[in-house]
Amino acid sequence: MADRLAPPSIRDTRVRTGLTAVAQRLATFRPGDPMTDNARTSAAHRHVLDTYKDDHTANGILNDLLNTLPQVRDDEARDEYAARIQLDLQGVTA
Template sequence: MPERTQLISQNEPPAAPDVAVRAGLRWMAERLRTVRPYGHVTPSTRDALARRYAYDQHGYNDDADQLYDQLLALMPHVPDDVAREDYAETLARAAGDDQ
């Protein structure tokens, strides 16, 4: 049976992240708030946090890779010279938390 393709209107808001992705965003936000909150975030930090959470949850397999991709899709790119605690707030908002 052929696969059905779901067409999404460009005006339609993006779907809310699922529970696992929201939990990952919250974990990363908390980590940034509690470990060197005044230090800077880099693109490497963003990548490492997403990878660590995904692999901690699923080990090294396709599920972890999928979760990693979902996390990165919702994590904004890191602007220059942003503090960890400030980026943590951005991640909390991406998780749907009103802070």
């Protein structure tokens, strides 16, 4: 079990930063459009391409992001999905 008082790892910090960036992109770029798996993957990919120059790091972070992002729900808009990401980041559960 990880020490809750220990600082987050670089990997965890990068994933958290990526989740925040993905949520921001989805909430501001065509927020009312339907959320799709393709939009989920594209937003994660865009963040990684814009942020990391090293292919090995970029691929690792992309895989971590895709494994961490929640599944898309039916009839969910991009801004609704972004809100779910933000709630997850804040530790809010329902």
